[in-house]
Amino acid sequence: MPEEPAENVSGGTDGGGVDTQFPTGDPETRAEAVVDALGDMYWQKAYGGRDAFPCLVRTVLSQNTSDVASQPAFDALLQRYDGPDTDLAVTLVNADRERLAETIQPAGLHKQKSRVISEAAEEVVAEFGDSEAFDRFVRKGDPAAVRDRLLSIRGVGPKTADCVLLFAGGRGGVFPVDTHVHRVARRMGLAPPDADHEAVREALEESVPTEKCGFGHTAMIQFGRDYCSARKPACLDGPEACPLADLCDRVGVSPETGDVVDPADAT
Template identity: 70%
Template sequence: MKDEPAENISGGPDGGGVEAEFDPSEADTRAEAVVDELGELYWRKAYGGQDAFECLVRTILSQNTSDVASQPAHDSLMNRYSGGDLAKTLADAEQSELVETIQSAGLYNQKSEMMIDAAAEIVDEFGGEAAFDAYVREEDPQTVRDRLLEIRGVGPKTADCVLLFSGGRGGVFPVDTHVHRISRRMGLAPPDADHEEVREYLERDVPAEKCGFGHTAMIQFGREYCKAQKPACLDGPEACPLYDYCERVGIDEIEESVVDPAEAVADD
């Protein structure tokens, strides 16, 4: 089993949580079986413990970019602005200075504005990051999710990451581009399912305690094996450790062609 990579902005050593052991019981669903296999291939970890506002900032930085680009931006931001109440500090930050700090993350004008606005909203409603952190950890998860989604720039994946990595809420399976692609390609969700529908299927079929590492391990699987344009299965069944669990929707192994699962269904 591999160690979770530090560059995984959603997890890694700085992501909070602890290594966990789960009973290798017989899976009740194919989605659970896939997650169990991912746990054997990568890691099994119970998440939680990350500061809620910093987690929100990290996830905003990671939007539409890679960890390679967003991690340095996060490090630069923390070097410049940490040391006090981060939410209060960012609420009063000069946008031009913040833009300069997070340039490596891309879309820096948009992200800097989103972070300053989010910080101001959190300070105005909660008084600062400590009270916001308590709210995320202690309030009803659906209430927290709904409130997070009211913040400009916070979508379902960002809200779910805050719930998972800060609140440590079981049963939360954030859906990014990797999870969305893999779940539909493998047949764990309908080929034309949107991100929210994929989340509903995964959270229904994967036990609550396995959703967290299922999310991060599936992202790593997407980076290493189930890539968008050239999945490992095109090199033969032996090239993919999850080949026997996958329906390969949108993949033609003979023609060595790949389309989005939704396109494959539309063409039938």
Template identity: 70%
Template sequence: MSDDAGDAGATDDPEPAENISGGAAGGGEATVFEPGEADSRAEAVVDRLGELYWQKAYGGRDGFECLVRTVLSQNTSDVASQPAHDSLMDRYGPGGDVGGDDLAESLADADQQRLAETISSAGLYNQKSERIIALAERICEEYGGADGFDEFVKTGDPDEVRSTLLDMNGVGPKTADCVLLFSGGRGGVFPVDTHVHRIARRMGLAPADADHEGVREALEREVPAEKCGFGHTAMIQFGREYCKARKPACLDDPEACPLVDLCEQVGVDPESGEVVDPAEAVAKG
């Protein structure tokens, strides 16, 4: 998971070296796809990312905890949101300082100021604490607690689950898709954060002027369902290491980027060193 810029603005917080959802300790299960002929350039990009980083299948996280964790990650980085999540679970989770057996019930009864202090490292802690308590109250009212919500996320119709999540205050498309992916283990879900939004348009995998939903639709249409999950997490990692917003690796040397042969470099001019948003580049003609 990363900053939820699909739901709000970008962050200037530093990011850790590795996406917390990747690598051996990042959750999910390692899986291997036999090499074959990709049916689209987007699939070829995801295949290359899988070779470069990891091929994983996701799912199994508790639905409500996943929702809370993703809310905490909005407008900030893993560096800031992970400690906030850990502190929240230490205090309100099962076996925590004030937690009962059900995380949703514990958070529904939480004092807002105390919760805000607990998650302060994530930034926007007053807004996020109010949002988390409201979500917990709704989960308890409609699903009887975290377990009932978890069952809904994992077994409900994916379109209904996504629609329900989007109806919740403070839950945008990327948050909803992360819950579907990391908790529900749903195939064909490609969450779009700032990295994915930038890279897909820069590479020409989605229209240059596409919004986050437009990018999601383009990727989910062109990438096989079973590859969307690790495509999301590996593309975030690629954005951190190579395809950065202001200085992509190809500016220094085309050979420095392992995906340069699959990239249209929309908005990137290696000769002049100019880097602009892909939509701006296309508008200029």
């Protein structure tokens, strides 16, 4: 079974979850069957334990870019602003915005992301006092209230909030939806073809057991990269080319003609 890539938003070996095995049995939904198959292909993990504010920063940097670009930006930010005797949120409140933007430039949209990170730091310090208190809120607070509070930060969307709940808070039943999950779930028929990111999240969280949502998210991302890409899904080469062909509706994909469209545009 392959190791989870260190570039994954879950943080790889640094807070990237604990390998575990969940009870086997007949899945109650097709979505659960898909997640079980992904777990056999990739990994089954329980997530949680990352520090909440750095996790928030890391996920903001990952918006609209690849891990290849965002990870170096995050590493540079930590090297410049974090340390054993510092509080990252407090440090970033006082950081020069232009210098911060320069530091995270590899992640793209660096001026916009520097604003989001600075304002998030200001809100965390103003309301909670420091990163440690914010971390306790994320881990112990009511999940719905935590999610609402995260979403109230300008520039923090559902995927970012859900990643913080999952990877820092260790909350079960949270299935963050990024571009890969959005595409794969609709293409496979696990969510309506015209569902937006929130509707896909709701469909998956309703049909996947609580304890399987976390690794379902990371493994589905990997599957989207390895097999179910946007333009050239593996099934174009025949059902034998995709290990999940028997579980997939192939919405918007026609192996016969080679046509691939967004599931929302499929007739």
